[in-house]
Amino acid sequence: MAGIERMGKLLSITETVNRVGVWVGGLLMFFTSAMIAVEVVLRKVFAISMGGADEISSYVLAISCSWAFGFALLRKAHIRIDIFYAKMGQRLQSLLDLLSLLTFLVYQIPLVYFAWLVVKTSIIRNSAANTPLHTPLWIPQGLWFLGLVCFLLTTVVLLAASVVRLARGDLEGARALTGPNTIEDEIKEESASLPKAETLSDGGVR
Amino acid sequence: MMIIGVVLAVLLLLLLLSIPVAAALAALGLSMGSVFSPFPLYKALGEISWSAGTDFLLLAIPLFVLLGEILLRAGIAERTYRALFYWLSWLPGGLMHANVATSALFAATSGSSVATAATITTVALPQARKFGYAESLFAGSIAAGGTLGILIPPSINLIVYGFLTNTSIPRLFLAGIVPGITLTILFMIGIVVICLINPKLSGQKVSSSWSQRLGSLKDLIPVLLIFVVVIGSIYAGFATPTESAALGVLAALALAAAHRRLSLVMLRDVVEGTMRTTAMIMLILFAAYFLNFVLASIGLTQMLTDFVNNLGMSPMATMLVIVVLYMVLGFFIETLSLMVITIPIVAPVVVGLGFDPVWFGVLLILLIEMALITPPVGLNLYVVQGIRQSGSISEVMIGSIPFVGLILLMIFLLLLYPDLALILARYVQ
Numbered sequence: 239m240a241g242i243e244r245m246g247k248l249l250s251i252t253e254t255v256n257r258v259g260v261w262v263g264g265l266l267m268f269f270t271s272a273m274i275a276v277e278v279v280l281r282k283v284f285a286i287s288m289g290g291a292d293e294i295s296s297y298v299l300a301i302s303c304s305w306a307f308g309f310a311l312l313r314k315a316h317i318r319i320d321i322f323y324a325k326m327g328q329r330l331q332s333l334l335d336l337l338s339l340l341t342f343l344v345y346q347i348p349l350v351y352f353a354w355l356v357v358k359t360s361i362i363r364n365s366a367a368n369t370p371l372h373t374p375l376w377i378p379q380g381l382w383f384l385g386l387v388c389f390l391l392t393t394v395v396l397l398a399a400s401v402v403r404l405a406r407g408d409l410e411g412a413r414a415l416t417g418p419n420t421i422e423d424e425i426k427e428e429s430a431s432l433p434k435a436e437t438l439s440d441g442g443v444r
Numbered sequence: 445m446m447i448i449g450v451v452l453a454v455l456l457l458l459l460l461l462s463i464p465v466a467a468a469l470a471a472l473g474l475s476m477g478s479v480f481s482p483f484p485l486y487k488a489l490g491e492i493s494w495s496a497g498t499d500f501l502l503l504a505i506p507l508f509v510l511l512g513e514i515l516l517r518a519g520i521a522e523r524t525y526r527a528l529f530y531w532l533s534w535l536p537g538g539l540m541h542a543n544v545a546t547s548a549l550f551a552a553t554s555g556s557s558v559a560t561a562a563t564i565t566t567v568a569l570p571q572a573r574k575f576g577y578a579e580s581l582f583a584g585s586i587a588a589g590g591t592l593g594i595l596i597p598p599s600i601n602l603i604v605y606g607f608l609t610n611t612s613i614p615r616l617f618l619a620g621i622v623p624g625i626t627l628t629i630l631f632m633i634g635i636v637v638i639c640l641i642n643p644k645l646s647g648q649k650v651s652s653s654w655s656q657r658l659g660s661l662k663d664l665i666p667v668l669l670i671f672v673v674v675i676g677s678i679y680a681g682f683a684t685p686t687e688s689a690a691l692g693v694l695a696a697l698a699l700a701a702a703h704r705r706l707s708l709v710m711l712r713d714v715v716e717g718t719m720r721t722t723a724m725i726m727l728i729l730f731a732a733y734f735l736n737f738v739l740a741s742i743g744l745t746q747m748l749t750d751f752v753n754n755l756g757m758s759p760m761a762t763m764l765v766i767v768v769l770y771m772v773l774g775f776f777i778e779t780l781s782l783m784v785i786t787i788p789i790v791a792p793v794v795v796g797l798g799f800d801p802v803w804f805g806v807l808l809i810l811l812i813e814m815a816l817i818t819p820p821v822g823l824n825l826y827v828v829q830g831i832r833q834s835g836s837i838s839e840v841m842i843g844s845i846p847f848v849g850l851i852l853l854m855i856f857l858l859l860l861y862p863d864l865a866l867i868l869a870r871y872v873q
Contacts, residue, residue, distance in 0.1 A: 257716070264715025267510055268697075270503070274690035278683050292500045295686075299506065300497035302719065303726045309716075310723035316464040317724060317778055321821055323462035334462050341463045345470035345731065352490030379494065418462060 245399050252395045256309040259388060263302030270295045290371045297378035304385025308392035314419040323418060328409050335416040339397045346390040353383045447480060448748060455785065465781040466727040473735035480742045489734060496733045500686055502607060506722040507689035508598050511696050512559070513714045518700035521550055521563045524667050527660035530652040537635035537646050539577060540585040543568055544635070547589030548596060548628045549667060561590035561824050565831040575647035579835060581638065584843025587824040588631060591813035596624035598674055598689065601812060604729060604783055605805045608736065609791045612802070613685045614678050619802045619869040620809065623858060630850045638846060670695045725780065732784035739788060748789060749796045759797040766790060767811065767855065774815025778823065783812060806865040807858055814851045817844045
């Protein structure tokens, strides 16, 4: 039982880390929008160029995306085509869920490895961006790389937790972690916090 | 040609096994690269992911998603719907015109057709029941209306197309305007005609007073202003698509603040929703981009283009084959996946035949729109049904049929008159 408890704790840590990653990424998006808007207005209205806004925004894009991949995985947002899946037996479905995570690993492990080589090269060569900012590239690349590592670890945790649940015969529980998104999940996700509909005034029925 | 067959077969198998599309594309790219190429193409994975990940152009995608999320969660869609209801309720088919028009205005700024269709269904359906509309056609009009947003700029799907084919996004956005508006009008004419033939499908007529209409302008004008800021700034040469998206985000924030809808909880939901959708789109895009690189490196893209050219079919006949192919694939494959899988292969063929890539982008989006409302995997149908929670999905499907027909009509119009797309695009080089 201790193992299951530890697994639950690991899952909740994974959830927290990914959420914080996404919040920071989202804040950076707002910050980026403001920075770009200021840059556009200064450039067009006052003919002043601050420069660098697009460069920093590009880093923000890469970093916030890499930190959001794991979150999207936890929310089952990565698209799976479930036209045949839906018609299969539950055991086969569990198998496909595991296979899905394993295929993610096939992508992630080389991705993380070669992303590390990109960072390492920048550190060794002390590369700086070929721009007025001369950004030392290892900083944005390092943050981007860490996001990818987080994505990889999230997949590993999900895989482990799912295997633990399957081993206990808890097919439903495993599916709740790694099954595909049903349309109901998706609608709930999208409309959970939408404001309540107000009724239209009749205006008078003829 | 053997290789092409193998690639397609493996990809199809992985997708049908419900392997996540992004993972399937990347895994395929990695294995193709090591099997069919003398060079270790997989070594480029890091560099390619970094350079695609830092593409300033792609920043437009999360920013447009963010813009849409802010507007939706600030309740702007509801206000727009009510305003358009006052303006359009006198037409035969009354409320259904509000469905189509709100979707057209709204999905235009929102990255998620699910969110848009869900919101409109939530607001509109109680009214449909109150005024006694036939739910089938009513639901169909929401599902179909929800597809308009990916054609009317700013459209994330057009950005995806532009990124994968290296086509100018401003030109694509311009090219989407006339067909987008034409299709919206076709939808509305279709509703009027159907309701004139069978008045039972429409609900009670509701009259709105001019004071209601004028009063509703305060809800309509800000949304139109955001649209003008975003699209106008691109065409005036004032801003790139990414910069215009940033301006749009600030404008949307200001509008949400004016309606006192900004709160920490709201912003948290906006951020989580935005990053979730963004991560989903971007991972598929990066994976497809890498696969694209591998396919081009092993010469497969060129091979296919040559093959089609040597078939000796006329360009128009080939185009018709492509259109039919997309219609069939659209029945089964989710739309974003369909786009990223096929564009790298099909676009070079089409351009090789002498078609304008901007024009083809618009045609492709129309085909994708159709896929969104054709069973068995028409996403919008299920969204509307999911919120409806009564009756059967087949009612929504039947109600969507007229709109599928109208999209088909629009596709033929575009094949006959390419200028529908190109006339505005000529103004930007």
